[in-house]
Amino acid sequence: MSTKRVGIVGLGVVGQRLIKEFKSNSQIEIDAVCDVNEQLAQQTASECVGVIALTDYQELVSRKSVDIVYVAVPPAHHHTVVLSSIEHGKHVLCEKPLANSRLEAQEMLKKAKQGNIVHAIHFPLPYNAPFTTMKKLIENQELGEILRISIKMHFDVWPRVWQQTPWIGTREQGGFIREIMPHYLQMIVHFFGKVVDTKAHVDFPDDVEKSETGLIATLTLANGLQVLVDGLVGQAEKEKIAFTIHGTEQTISLEDWRVVKKAHRGEELTVVEPADLIPSNVNLIDEFVKATTGEEAFLIDFEEGLLVQEVLETLHNSGNQA
Structure with a gap:
């Protein structure tokens, strides 16, 4: 199985936690990291080695080398970043809760289905x-x-x-x-x-x-x-x-x-x-990669996220x- 390249938007406590899992997974390579805090983006990129640091998420989601976008920004910004990722044909792993409103969640699910995008929420339990x-x-x-x-x-x-x-x-x-x-x-x-x-x-x-x-x-x-x-x-x-x-x-x-x-x-x-x-x-990252290759996978997707x-x-x- 070929490796998938992930771009990470949001480098706070939760984002940093999942970075460790990405780095330890042989099926994943981190392509780029993004945060409005430029110093944090640069520091995280340096720790990941050979990774691009960005402060504009639009630059990250438009990168042809990115297969998956992990959205770890605060909830009020999930909708914007997820929709942009979908528009660029990227599979999306989003932090919980899915959105900041029911209408936002409904649109995110609708767009992901229309774009044939693998969509999941980071629920660790x-x-x-x-x-x-x-x-x-x-x-x-x-x-x-x-x-x-x-x-x-x-x-x-x-x-x-x-x-x-x-x-x-x-x-x-x-x-x-x-x-x-x-x-x-x-x-x-x-x-x-x-x-x-x-x-x-x-x-x-x-x-x-x-x-x-x-x-x-x-x-x-x-x-x-x-x-x-x-x-x-x-x-x-x-x-x-x-x-x-x-x-x-x-x-x-x-x-x-x-x-x-x-x-x-x-x-x-x-x-x-x-x-x-x-x-x-099962492991979230392994299951997400499986889903991107068309295999059956255990994921908590946007449909379940909408119910929440x-x-x-x-x-x-x-x-x-x-």
Whole structure:
């Protein structure tokens, strides 16, 4: 299989994280990197060796040598960069959430389909053992009847101390609803199907520039299953994130991204040791390359991203807008 050349737009924390995966993948070569911060672009290009540094994404997406564009700019700019990439015939891997609105996401999906473009979103959880383990338990009906799903997202401060970017605490495109919740919404729609009804109350601070501080929501899926969502910023407790599927035979919970806990009826949730999880046999970069060559691949595409986007928009438009 011939190597694919990738151009990377956006070199922040998330973009840098996936660069390491690109560099370690024998099927990928990094062709060019782009960021409005010229010093960062030059530094990243130097670290990648033999890579072009750019500050204008249009220059990157128009390069004939680029096969794939990885879009890692803030969400408000996904739509513009993705559409430009599609117009130039590039396959697109985009950061989550897919867009900054339902209409943007719809157009991105439509254009990608029209252009016969391979399109995917960088959701890391589906390529890891907790996801694979949960999926197997659901498929084998080992949880029994699933009664409810719950999502807890509690933060003592937002943005987190290590996450001080200009946009992630803004109402325009930041907040935990857009930054954290998509990971778990993706798992829900992937495992159980579309969200058909959303009832929510969202609290916003008096400062109209700042993102939400609270969320209480009930999501109803097409199969009737309900999801309870509890989001809070500012409480004293250490940050806690948990995605839990409650069944009549077993309950399984993914806590703080990596820790899987499980309980049988009448038992307390206890940690499942990593060695006892079902490992994933797929890798996002490998799967994306396979898709570009016409092979069947496991990707979270723009269609699934649109289902997530619809919920995000409904949530964000609910409640106490200052």
